[in-house]
Amino acid sequence: MKPSLIPAEQASRFYLHWLNADREKRQPKIQALSQTPLNRLDFPALLKQETDSGYSLPRAMRRIRNLLVCTIIERDLSGKADLSEVVEAMTLFAEFAIRTHLASIYDELADIHGVPMGAQSGKKQEMIVLGMGKLGGRELNVSSDIDLIFVYPENGDTVSSRPGQRLLSNQEFFTRLGKRFIGALSEITEDGFTFRVDMALRPNGASGPLVASIGMVEQYLIVQGREWERYAWIKARAVTGNPEDIETLQRIVRPFIYRRYLDFSVIDAIRNLHQQIRADVVRQERLHPERSNNVKLGRGGIREIEFLAQMFQLIRGGRDQALQDRSTRNTLHILAEKRQLDEETVNALLDSYTFLRNLEHRIQYLDDAQVHSLPSNENDLLLIAQAMGMDDSRQLLGTLQKHREFVSAQFDAIFSDKSTPQDQSKPVIPQPLLSSQTEEEQIHTLQTKFEMLGFADTKAAAQRMLAFWKTNRILSLSDNNRTKLISLINSLLPELRASAHDPLVTLGRLLDFFESIARRTAYLSLLTEYPAAAHRLMKMLDASEWAARYLTRHPILLDELLDARTLLAPPDWHFFTSELDRQLENQRSDTERLMDTLREAHHAQLFRFLAQDLAGGLTVERLADHLSKLADIIVEATLREVWLAMPKRHRDTPRFAVIAYGKLGGKELGYASDLDLIFLYEDDHADAPMLYARLAQRFITWMTSPTSAGILFDIDIALRPDGASGLMVSSFESFERYQNESAWAWEHQALTRARFCAGDETIGKRFEALRNRILRQPRDPAWLREKILEMRQRIHDAHPNRSALFDLKHDAGGMIDIEFIVQYLVLEYSLQYPELTENFGNIALLKMSEGLGLIPKDSGEKVSAIYRNFRKLQHQIRMQGAEQAKVTPESVIEQSDEVKKLWKQVFG
Template identity: 60%
Template sequence: MTSSPAAAHLTASRFLQRWLDADEQRQPLLDEMSRLSLSPAIFAQILQKEMLSGASLNKAMRRLRNLVICTLIKRDLEDKADLNEVVTTISEFADFVVHQHLQELHTELSAIYGVPIGEDSGIEQEMIVLGMGKLGGYELNVSSDIDLIFCYAEDGETHISNENQRCLSNHEYFSRLGKKLIAAIAEITEDGFSFRVDMALRPNGNSGPLVASFGMIEEYFMIQGREWERYAWVKARAMTGKADDIATLDKIIRPFVYRRYLDYGSIDSLRSMHAQIRAEVVRQETKHPERSNNVKLGRGGIREVEFLAQVFQLIRGGRDASLRDRSTRNTLNTLASKGILDPHIVERLLESYTFLRNLEHRLQYLDDAQTHTFPVQSEDQQRIAQMMRCADVPELLAQLQPHRAFVAEQFDAIFKDKANSDNEAEQDLLAANLANNENEENLAAQLTKAGFTDATSAARRLIATWQSPKMQTLSEASRSKLIALVNSALGLIARQDNNHLVCWNRLLDFMEAIARRSAYLALLTEYPHALARVVRMMGASEWAAIFLTRHPILLDELLDESSLHQRPDWLAFQRDLQQQLAQHTGDTERQMEALRELHHAMQFRLLAQDLEGQLSVEHLADELSQLADLIVTATIQAAWETIASRHRPVPRFAVIAYGKLGGKELGYASDLDVIFLYDDDDQDAPGNYAKLAQRFITWMTSHTPAGILFDIDIALRPDGASGLLVSSVNSFARYQEKSAWLWEHQALTRARYCAGDAEIGQRFEQIRGQVLRQERDAHKLAQEILSMRKKMHDAHINRSDLFDLKHDAGGMIDIEFIVQNLVLRYAHQYPQLTANIGNIALLKLSGELGLIDAELADRTSTAYRWFRKLQHSIRLQGEDRARIAHDKIENEAAATVSLWQALFAEQA
């Protein structure tokens, strides 16, 4: 029979019952208190009341502590408080305890020894108390100890103001203060204690000094800091201290805890740490079988949920500040919102975490003991079941089991050792063959057995790579990982239909590039499906292989298969851009890096979809153009903020796209043809907008560790290379109407507003429409276009036996010139031709309007689509020139030539 809430709290918690039995006045006080959600303000009121009655701070605080614990027990068991309230309240109480005692003790000590002063700054120093573990994340247990670390900013000595005071070094002063603080909080008196205190997490542990200066901490991190301490310091939270000192300390802690790169080596480190913890738990359980149900450290327990959250903090926190939260629950939610973990899995993890933490609390409610193990006595087990609202112990264990099983399953998905034990013999053979320089034949035989064609060349290349200076200087651990990865890749490459040796060479180039980056080796080791995807990409595209080799950080994008199949969420991407730039305001280099990283990541996702055949060339070009638009927009906004002389918060400035970006036909390596317009009468406008344009170009084209964003071509601006970098809208309009060459009007057919001030964008579209709709002499127009086409043809003479898809007669340039002729010739009659809808759509529209033969228009538009697809495929293989055998495009080229002759034959 399920117990009522009232019965549960009155009979199940022996600690609560003993506390109530000790004083009959406590029951009404508890009833009153349990109606409230406790807060620091309430703590202060009760503490003051106790001290006014004559109690010392130590006595009053301990009485308050017992009242707080009992109130939380009652509220929790009566369903008035959820887990969040319980852990937050007890954490806030710990902060309150530390604050109150530290303030009183500092006053006492400074009266005796004077005020500690920094030797460099000359200002008063304060002790910073760091809350670690669950206290740091505001997720403390009701009966937990508190993990603390004491530190201070500067060495120096105390300033004495009278002869009765005795000068101490700052280190000695804070050491005495720390000892007194621990005693005040943790000493057991007739009223109990406030909190048990554990100082073992400080630098050098219990053998180290009780307090440390910032300099000591920094030196320790640099020289002695161990991997498990990175995990511990994720939770470090300053409970006391000056804001400036806390900020300085954070700058010391952050680079130790969070790597600037994606640190997949953390998985192996935490796996090892977890194995050590589990080994100790198993040892204890073997020694004491009755303690075998540990909800914190046991299989599928609380610690495994914490590790699941914190491993991603260590992996990604260096690049993503949102993952530096100290709360396990908040971190899990962030991982879900970012798509790093599946939201449904996170929801279930949080459900299991809540169940386990609630059970842990009830184990502690029993006797106010710091325990995480199911009790031995059957009576006590029944009390726990009662507090968990279960009729009996079997019902409780039946509820517990699926939670632990789910947590263990998710933990194994991340932390299970991915080494392929089934393949160890082949791996050992590969290592032996590579260790002996004369074993080329044996190595070739092994590769042949794996399924390689041309195994001899593959073996020779592998040996050359393995003997390279970079490989020879690797650590033994890295060499072992590389051998394991190469061995895994053998079968993956052999199963591909394309040339094994080409893929093999590309992969070895990639492996050599990342060999010294242990994080990338760890990623591919931990996520075998990522290695499989890498091999597929290497086999499919030379361009993809080079791109990934230059930007191995993009390996991270291969981990989530679902994201690689999703169409881009451009609103979310835009938010990410804004957040990353805002996060690094004032740090131009980091902002430029963030732009490149986000751009490359999205481009890589599109590349992965492209290689899997999920995108048409036209759709891909649309997506790449949209990506470029958003990058341009974000860069303009960020670059404007760096101009100290800017005269308005938002610039009246716009970027106009021409060429491939203007026509939304962008490829992976396309440059951006742009011009810059402004509409601003302020006297400082021309100078500031010239600075903005120049800074924009710098932000786009500068080489950083992440590479560049885009090459920028500004040759299409009014007056070309001799013209101003930026133009006012009015001067641009005058130039286009009176001075522009015909080829500039041709270029205008594929121009559009890209980014910046939308009103300027509207003005540009009006100007563009007016210019394109001018009535022109058809014969003169044709002559000028033919002349321009001849110049381009002469500049790109093809002496090969192949057809140049872009430049040869009947190719893409001819089709683009045909469309430009149709727009400039007929737009005064048919304004719809000025729409920037792409060459294929404009050809079909011209056919529908009867301007050209409809069937020929359809054949030519089909040819253009085929040419683009072929060009894209060739470029993916790293070729600069898109040329192909004539028989592959014979019909398409003939259609283009026929349409060209129909339009231009009489003018030729």
């Protein structure tokens, strides 16, 4: 911000008038105070100077206020103070004035009427003064009023130890306290006022009681709390009161403001509130042209930036406590950190906010008036322009216009009404039940519409649509939700013409999805407000049955469809992990919320992979790598949180490790794969076996228990030593002994796809060393082949294929055969070629085996390509909802024969 081109005496008539009243004394004070930041002022010391000079408390406070404002004007216009210093200094002074006056008046009233006591608690009652608006956000204007709400803990009566006092109910006591307190701050005297006080935000506004008990506040917010009050209460901050009472009040207010789901319905509510404010501003400007150019409430003004920040807070604040910040500037920074807004946009919004707030201050500096519009007087306008460091009013108005255009463009991008009139040239599917037609007539009408959409089986489509409208969920919809639903369906149905599959199938998926979310206004609002997200939804429903089911189970993931850049971006594991850790750290007092947070983070990232997968951006191998990495992070975080929640733990971190087998161990995890895990510990503490057994059990419970957010993973621990009859958790020593002395050949097979996953890294390193030693043991080739063939036959018998199709996984020449070939090669030749024990995956190990001459030339390359293709086919089939991946034998006969050929070459 450029320094003012004119001195404070010229830029502020208030400053000049105050200074001239006693220039000889006041100018040195300003000069002395203006040398240091004003947010470090010692207000108690300043007050003592005034009261020692004989001034009463109200008059002394006003004199300090005038001195502070004039010093702020001096420092601000000279470029010594930035916006942060100005608003913080005013906030700190307001808090000081509130606490000082309240304490003084409280003592006076208590001396006359006794001390208010709670009828139930029997405790002394203190009034909670809530700072709302910019006071609550610690961003108070220089000439702003202060928005307050008065709350007292509980009903009761005053108690006195002196006879003759007139006792009052707590309601009467605090009402008197509030009235006298407002007068002490706001009455205009020869020294002006300390602060104007606005009590309009209290429950029931001007018609409600001046003070309310916590119980009254709770009842009001539950029964009568309106949407706009949620925005107001975001800023609510207790300036006075007992900490326990303040926390009780916050526990009541927080769920009123913030929803535990993503609340996109607030967009429409904020839009309506903004339209009301704008209409009032336009009306005032029409009646009073001199009030044009309102930098607070006008187009592209301060309020629109505040609404932008509050919109994100109300949508996401219930799920992310970091967004429950009361400061507009802090919230914008947090939105950039959270990647809800890009950093460039946030920086530009902050620049505009700073410019507008500085301009607002210079408007108010003129006469210390609570005004927000540029003056119509040319001379005053020039003064303000020069106070902004600009040569003339034209430069000021041009710069203001640029900021307002930018802010209004950002505001409109989010808050403009997305509902557009239906294009009558396109076929519109009506809701038949709103008409007086018979069912046959309804079917006929719908068939005509579907014929226009290009459906082959129009009757089936019409019957499916009619059945949808007759479901109980749809019949019970509110008019608002029904209107949104009709609009959404009509906007998406034309896309069925370009369906990659049978349009009737996709129609069924779409209607199933809408039926599942129909009563959730927030989800319907999201899709209405973000048409691009609705179209991305349609593409995903069309592309995959599995994706359709997943979205139907987890509609909260619609949030991920908002930004294609985020949705399709490669994973940033450092950001993902640190953000997850931060959220978990803030919720450790709530086990249910911890479990939900883990699930929501996992589902959201998995959904991003799903979107990239369906868009063709991921190979099967890359997808498996990502899903395995995600599982590792979730396992690690879950283990840590379970341990921290354990009572009687004797260490900060457990000497405990999670070992992954199977698909996770081989980093070949799929979307719906379960986790094959074993648990090891190494701890000499007497209670270690029991403690770590409880840890493992609770870990499994946290992973598998269904919550409102679903489950994380199914866990299979059958591969632990001695299987189902063995202990859930093994000491490392006993696990090592078992592997050396008792393990079956198939358990060493499983070890080829095992790795340390989470927990104590020292145990992890010991496991990896043990694994290498076991795999590199000498083995009799004939015995090994016999054992592997036995296990292969057992698996084949357990998965009989009674169809005429080829089972890509279990049939001879399929994926299991390839995996068994690799496992045999690792167990047979690792002693000679230790590099085979590296957990590279089946494809890399096949190629390595060919390079080492363990299998015929070109067979490793060929079979690895076949394995890749089989995995791709399996993935595609399962994405369409099939439980088993089967294809016509003719389509893969050459490939399966190649696998059988290698099988015969390896096993004879």
